[in-house]
Amino acid sequence: MEATHVHGAGHAHGDDHSHHPKGIMRWITTTNHKDIGTMYLWFSFAMFMVGGAMALIIRAELFQPGLQYVEPEFFNQMITLHGLIMVFGAIMPAFVGFANWMIPMMIGAPDMAFARMNNWSFWLLPPAGILLTASMFVPGGAAGTGWTLYPPLSIQMGIGMDMAIFAVHILGMSSIMGSINIVTTILNLRAPGMTLMRMPMFCWTWLITGYLLIAVMPVLAGAVTMILTDRHFGTSFFSAAGGGDPVLFQHIFWFFGHPEVYIIALPAFGVVSHVIPAFARKPLFGYTSMVYAIASIALISFIVWAHHMYVVGMPVAGQLYFMYATILIAVPTGVKVFNWVATMWRGSMTFETPMLFALGFLFLFTIGGFTGLVLSNTAVDVQLQDTYYVVAHFHYVMVAGALFSAFAAVYYWLPKWTGHMYDETLGKWHFWLSLISFNIAFFPQHFLGLAGMPRRIPDYALQFTDFNQVSTFGAFGFGLSQLLFLYVVLKTIRGGEKAAAKPWEGATGLEWTLPSPAPYHTFEEPPVLSEAKGHA
Amino acid sequence: MNKQRNADNRRVLVRMLVVAVLMFGFGYAMVPMYQKFCEVTGINNLLNADDPLRNTQVDTSRTVTVEFDANLHGLPWSFKPGQSSVEVHPGELVHVVYRVSNTRDHAVTGQAIPSYGPQLAAAHFRKLECFCFTRQTLGPGESREMPVVFVIDPALPEDVNTITLSYTFFEVAGTLAEPASKPARPGA
Secondary structure (H helix, E strand, C coil), X not given: CCEEECCCCCCCCHHHHHCCCCCHHHHHHCCCHHHHHHHHHHHHHHHHHHHHHHHHHHHHHCCCCCCXXXXXXXXXXXXXXXXXXXHHHHHHHHHHHHHHHHHHHHHCCCCCCCHHHHHHHHHCHHHHHHHHHHHHHCCCCECCXXXXXXXXXXXXXXXXXXXXXHHHHHHHHHHHHHHHHHHHHHHHCCCCCCCHHHCCHHHHHHHHHHHHHHHHHHHHHHHHHHHHHHHHCCCCCCCHHHCCCHHHHHHHHHHHHHHHHHHHHHHHHHHHHHHHHHHHCCCCCCHHHHHHHHHHHHHHHHHCHHHHCHHHCCCHHHHHHHHHHHHHHHHHHHHHHHHXXXXXXXXXXXXXXXXXXXHHHHHHHHHHHHHHHHHHCHHHHHHHCCEHXXXXXXXXXXXXXXXXXXXXXXXXXXXXXXXXXXXXXXXXXXXXXXXHHHHXXXXXXXXXXXXXXXXXXXXXXXXXXXXXXXXXXXXXXXXXHHHHHHHHHHHHHHCCCECCCCCCCCCCCHHHHCCCCCCCCCCCCCCEECCCCCCC | CXXXXXXXXXXXXXXXXXXXHHHHHHHHHXXXXXXXXXXXXXXXXXXXXXXXXXXXXXXXXXXXXXXXXXXXXXXXXXXXXXXXXXXXXXXXXXXXXXXXXXXXXXXXXXXXXXXXXXXXXXXXXEEEEEHHHCCEEECCCCEEEEEEEEEECCCCCCCCCEEEEEEEEEECCCCCCCCCCCCCXXXX
């Protein structure tokens, strides 16, 4: 289905452009969803580099047993900041960036529903990023608790911990505002004729992600506020010395933490649901079942939180319940993977870079899903809790899942954003280097975990050396490959082959009816959708 | 149209904000909710002490009589068990005492050697504390109560119903004779 009539796209709107501030003020004061989307994406990339550098410090220290480069305290701080920065600073803003850029264009809206709040939700991010990175330089250093901020350690640490708490508060506020904006945009600003069940899948995933964020980010804010008052204002929510219970924090944190996993994964699913049909030149298989699968994944994600804490001393009945509920999530996830594969079935596939990343996502995310099923089993998890097996599992889901999907999204939409085609050869190099080095870095960590190597430890027993060295080589390879990504993106921004309005033969959706690069103002008059059945 | 849209947007915004504020409250509400949940289900009650420790290895279906015997071999001591016999369950930790006193006016050192009847009981008689583990030196006229702590292994053969524990004190060579001369003390 295409828009039969696009109005307002690319028309001159001199009165709008004339009073735009130039230079830096343009970016600080902008309320344009495209500008804000761009800023989200660059912020996310900057944080990705910072968090990545921290990961390389971790991997360098783990290249050999014993302590070589950093003190154990600093190692713990790197572990914590790497986790917080990658989750809250890199992956989440990246997908909010895609949402800002693409959702108004996908549903035929002129901008986000609350354009000024949009500006604010972006500009909250840099202070949070600065708070997190600057906390390394205060007395006592950054929080060294791991990104989960478990008490009692989080009650005991220095001022770096307070900075992390405030950063989480600010990031949470930004996420909540961003989600409200996205949900309102999707609910209220769709072009006439675009019913919910005709909406592009990326919008569906973001609608549900938005609801998830609004439901769970405040719970995280509450949990870290309780830590803050335990630290400074004499409450005893978690402090055992005053009658509190440290395990309570884990229950509250993971009530946020498990839906958070799907907050990251669902928009990634959305991107893949666009890229695979485009390059298989077939409509998405099972659109309706995809929507129901997303919704049921989101609902079930609220009732499985304690599978992160099987070993806290839970009754067997509790362990069994959380085990079965967790395994249940495999059903809707399986539906999605089946639908993606069925979309490719007998399609006329080509393998441009976005498709390669989507396929990489499909393979590696499925591996991460399977190791998740292994871990969901209580009897097995008691062995594997807090080992490198868990680290391998969630990096397959977060990196090969969310990050690969983000790369697919960038390559897929870059022609629309810049008006230029990226360098296909370099894009493919980026994919293969990332794919191979990612697996070199993280596959051996499964073996390390099965052999019993604990996570978050700067030193290890000698028998783990070989696999750790392989993993470190892979990690540095992966890190360096991302510089190639930066080069490809910069090269595309500066020039390259002119991109057509619809550079991908099989792509569908309103965004491809706009010229490339997309004009500053689009769909000021809503497009008229054809009456044909089927989703955009 | 635009006014209508703004009103619609604001309505969604207000609803979402209410949800966000409620969920913040829900985070705090989890504290009493979990407390109540644990109270009702009886799990994780931090104010109640754990059940007192109980030895689950005791075989209460069997009772074994342990008889005590004391002998002296050439020692000028008196040596008697504090009790002639006790009834014990296999696996149970048992405390008994022996009484010993030195009838001489100088210190004497002895060493007790245990023996068991029937002999096969020896393998199932686990002494955790015994005066026979070390030499005992008694000063002039000194009396002492000496403990024996033991467990009868539940693997004790079924047909053994009575075990006799017999100690014999032997003199440690050379300590019985009167010291020829006391060592000179400096400054005496």
